[in-house]
Amino acid sequence: MTSSGTARGADITAAAQISELAAEAARARVTFGEGALVACDRLVRIYRAEGIEVQALQGLDLLIGAGELTAIVGASGSGKSTLMNILAGLDTPTAGSVRVAGHDLAVMSARERLGYRRKVVGFVWQQTSRNLLPYLTARQNVIMPMRLSGVGLRQRGRRADELLGVLGVTDCADRRPDQMSGGEQQRAAIATALANQPNLLLADEPTGELDSATAVDVFGAFQTANAELGVTVLVVTHDPAVSSQVRRTIAIADGRTSTETLRHSSAADDGSMTQHAVEYAVLDRAGRLQLPLDMIEPLGMRDRVRLEAEPDHIGVWPDVQRPAEPEGEQG
Numbered sequence: 001m002t003s004s005g006t007a008r009g010a011d012i013t014a015a016a017q018i019s020e021l022a023a024e025a026a027r028a029r030v031t032f033g034e035g036a037l038v039a040c041d042r043l044v045r046i047y048r049a050e051g052i053e054v055q056a057l058q059g060l061d062l063l064i065g066a067g068e069l070t071a072i073v074g075a076s077g078s079g080k081s082t083l084m085n086i087l088a089g090l091d092t093p094t095a096g097s098v099r100v101a102g103h104d105l106a107v108m109s110a111r112e113r114l115g116y117r118r119k120v121v122g123f124v125w126q127q128t129s130r131n132l133l134p135y136l137t138a139r140q141n142v143i144m145p146m147r148l149s150g151v152g153l154r155q156r157g158r159r160a161d162e163l164l165g166v167l168g169v170t171d172c173a174d175r176r177p178d179q180m181s182g183g184e185q186q187r188a189a190i191a192t193a194l195a196n197q198p199n200l201l202l203a204d205e206p207t208g209e210l211d212s213a214t215a216v217d218v219f220g221a222f223q224t225a226n227a228e229l230g231v232t233v234l235v236v237t238h239d240p241a242v243s244s245q246v247r248r249t250i251a252i253a254d255g256r257t258s259t260e261t262l263r264h265s266s267a268a269d270d271g272s273m274t275q276h277a278v279e280y281a282v283l284d285r286a287g288r289l290q291l292p293l294d295m296i297e298p299l300g301m302r303d304r305v306r307l308e309a310e311p312d313h314i315g316v317w318p319d320v321q322r323p324a325e326p327e328g329e330q331g
Helices: 003-031 080-085 110-119 138-148 153-166 182-193 212-229
Strands: 038-047 054-065 069-073 096-099 121-124 201-203 234-237 248-253 256-267 274-283 303-311 314-318
Touching: 003 069, 038 080, 054 080, 054 096, 054 121, 069 080, 069 212, 080 096, 080 234, 110 121, 138 153, 138 182, 153 182, 153 212, 182 201, 182 212, 201 212, 212 234, 234 274
Parallel strands: 069 234, 069 248, 121 201, 201 234
Antiparallel strands: 038 054, 038 096, 248 256, 256 274, 303 314
16 A cells, blocks of 8 residues: 555544544533433533623533422522523523523523523522512412413413412412512412423522521422422522422532432331431532532641542542651661
8 A cells, every 4th residue: 555545544544533532422412411301511601790700600510300309509609599590591601501401591592592481491589579570469470471471361360270279379369469478479479480381490599588487388389389280490598498308409619519418218117207318529520529628628638639549439638748858867
């Protein structure tokens, strides 16, 4: 074979390898999040203001299955509200991908985003005044989203009555928000958010302005929506009483998912039910892991650590270097 023929063969081989690598990457992108209702893949959101750049989300990965009732927790500035706004279609990511019920939120037009907010996702705010129109009754508030979506008159009425009944606020059907308690307003708000049968119900601190007893009652409405209506619910909360009532709690720190707490119940010998909770660190797709401060600080871990592969685990050790021996003491 001539040198030119050899070069052409090498080019063909290299092109085939590149093509295979591209196909493999494409398969990986499709496989990640396949079957999940919510799939965030290396999600990034950067805000720029007055020459300052703030990375609210730094390559966040998140999968939520259909039918889940999940809580998201995190300190102020961790990125959880940014995530909720992106999932709600109120904000757009800077990089990465996010899909909800098959909708790619990163490439939506303004018109598609409006339809998404009306039919695919529902939202409940912390401030009760933001959830309901003050001059409409509870029933009229529930009907309004269906009216905007073109649902028929008779169907709108049936759906509104059904939701108000399931969420326990039938008595408030003909009351305006100022004639309802805070808890009743939030349950009516949940009914309004569910009017168009969304795939995903989002709530940002929905019990933040309520006393503890009312907060339990309102969270019970989210549990009812999840169990009886089958809607997937994602709640941002600082309330430990709320986060302890869900099977899965996701903690966000520094713009990435850091830990997940999974809970399950088991029967004790006396027949009572005992709840068990296990906290896991989250290993993202780039192999990054956030170690809890209460574990690394006592060991003086900082800057770099040493890893050792074991048959069934990975050891993480502080980088402790022995001080150099004086020249006169060297052997």
